[in-house]
Every structure is written in structure tokens, then in C-alpha cells.
Amino acid sequence: MSAPVAPVAVALDAPDLATAVRWARAVGPHVSTVKVGLELFLRHGHEAVTACREASGGRAVFLDLKLHDIPNTVAGAARAVAELEPAYLTVHASGGPAMVAAAAGALPRTRVVAVTVLTSLGEDDLARVGLAGPALDAAVRLAVLSVRAGARAIVCSPREVAAVRAAVPAGTTLITPGVRPAGAAAGDQQRVATPEQALADGADLLVVGRPLTGADDPGAAAAALAASLAP
Numbered sequence: 001m002s003a004p005v006a007p008v009a010v011a012l013d014a015p016d017l018a019t020a021v022r023w024a025r026a027v028g029p030h031v032s033t034v035k036v037g038l039e040l041f042l043r044h045g046h047e048a049v050t051a052c053r054e055a056s057g058g059r060a061v062f063l064d065l066k067l068h069d070i071p072n073t074v075a076g077a078a079r080a081v082a083e084l085e086p087a088y089l090t091v092h093a094s095g096g097p098a099m100v101a102a103a104a105g106a107l108p109r110t111r112v113v114a115v116t117v118l119t120s121l122g123e124d125d126l127a128r129v130g131l132a133g134p135a136l137d138a139a140v141r142l143a144v145l146s147v148r149a150g151a152r153a154i155v156c157s158p159r160e161v162a163a164v165r166a167a168v169p170a171g172t173t174l175i176t177p178g179v180r181p182a183g184a185a186a187g188d189q190q191r192v193a194t195p196e197q198a199l200a201d202g203a204d205l206l207v208v209g210r211p212l213t214g215a216d217d218p219g220a221a222a223a224a225l226a227a228s229l230a231p
């Protein structure tokens with residue numbers, strides 16, 4: 001029997017490409033997706049995507065640029081990464097429906113992912129930045145708005161995923177960062193849950209970074225996570 005592959009996007013938040021490639025090679029056999037984020041993309045650009053994809057063994061690429069600008073600028077930015085054919089590209093839902101629509105229109109072959117309320121924000125932070133909360137209501141509100149505008153996937157915390165699932169059409173991919181295996185350090189994440197809980201509540205794809213990449217052996221950690229989540 002072949003080893004299980006987990007519905008996990010490993011956040012390759014590395015300071016240099018060599019480290020990210022090493023992580024991608026180690027976790028690739030055990031996870032569905034590798035995530036290239038701002039740190040890697042701003043330093044290494046398109047090469048970060050092609051190198052990590054190849055090192056992972058051709059896994060889906062989640063390009064996490066969290067675009068947030070006027071619609072024309074976001075459409076142009078989306079076109080600038082179209083040749084990379086990422087499976088996913090993130091934009092901030094709070095950029096508004098016209099901005100989400102602009103990204104989706106520019107990248108018909110990519111699932112544009114609307115990020116609702118960052119998992120690092122607590123209820124107090126929401127009040128401070130003037131976002132009408134609680135986080136659960138804000139996440140559902142932004143998810144519904146974004147899907148209507150053309151987003152085919154949503155990022156929310158595992159704490160909101162069940163409510164978002166109930167509010168958006170079937171076929172919308174729900175992605176949850178803020179995932180922490182029992183006992184793992186939360187770090188800067190505030191709205192967290194275990195991988196098992198996130199999947200039970202309806203997540204399709206879990207984003208996990210430091211609990212895997214910070215392990216002594218990221219490949220073994222990813223294999224163990226995949227085994228623990230296998231049906």
C-alpha cells in the first residue's frame with residue numbers, strides 16, 4: 001500500500017531558496033500541496049515557485065501573495081504570475097468584491113483564494129482595526145461576498161470553518177491555517193485548532209508551517225501527520 005498523502009499545504013516560509021527546496025523535497029511525498037509565500041517570493045521571485053514545485057515532486061503550488069490593492073493593480077499582478085500556473089493564489093477578501101473579481105478574471109486556471117480574517121488576529125485586534133466582529137461573523141460575511149465575486153476558495157481559521165462551510169456553495173475549497181497538532185506551540189497564531197478538528201469541521205486543505213518545517217526531520221514530521229490523518 002502506498003503511503004498516505006495528507007490534504008496539507010506546507011508553508012515553505014524559509015529565509016533562502018535552498019532551505020525551502022530541502023523542505024519541499026522532504027515533505028513532498030506526504031502532502032498534496034506546497035505553499036510559497038511572501039518571504040520566499042519577494043526574495044527569489046518566479047524561481048521560488050518552479051524550484052519548490054519540482055523539489056516537491058510536482059505537488060500543487062499555493063502561491064500566497066495576499067494581494068490587496070485596487071482592482072486594476074491586482075488584475076495586473078495576477079497576470080504577472082499566470083505563467084506559473086499556481087493551483088491557488090491568495091488575495092485579501094477585505095479588498096472588496098471588485099478586487100476579488102479582477103483577480104479571478106485574470107487567472108481563470110487558478111483557484112483564487114480569498115483570505116477572510118487573519119488567524120493571527122484575536123477579537124480585541126478586530127475591534128482595534130475597526131472590523132465589525134466577532135471573527136466568526138466577519139469571516140462568514142467576507143467569505144460569502146468573495147465567493148459571489150468569483151473566489152473559488154476561502155481561507156479562514158479552523159474556528160470558523162464549519163460556519164463558512166454552511167454559508168458558501170458546495171465546491172468552494174475551504175483552507176485553514178492556524179492548525180496546530182496537540183501540544184505544538186501556537187506562536188503568533190491566535191485562532192487555532194488541531195488538524196483533526198479542522199478536517200472534522202469541514203476544511204479541505206490545512207496550511208501547516210512551523211510545526212513541520214521547524215521539526216528536526218520535516219519529512220518524518222509530515223509523514224507522521226499524514227499517517228495520523230489517514231482515513
Ligand SMILES: O=C(O)c1cc(=O)[nH]c(=O)n1[C@@H]1O[C@H](COP(=O)(O)O)[C@@H](O)[C@H]1O
Pocket residue numbers: 011013037064090115117118119120155177178179187189207208209210211
Ligand atoms: O493565507 C494564508 O496562508 C494565511 C492566512 C492566515 O490567516 N493565517 C496564516 O497563518 N496564513 C499563512 O499560513 C502559514 C501558517 O504558518 P505556521 O503558523 O508556521 O503554521 C503562514 O505561511 C501564513 O502566512
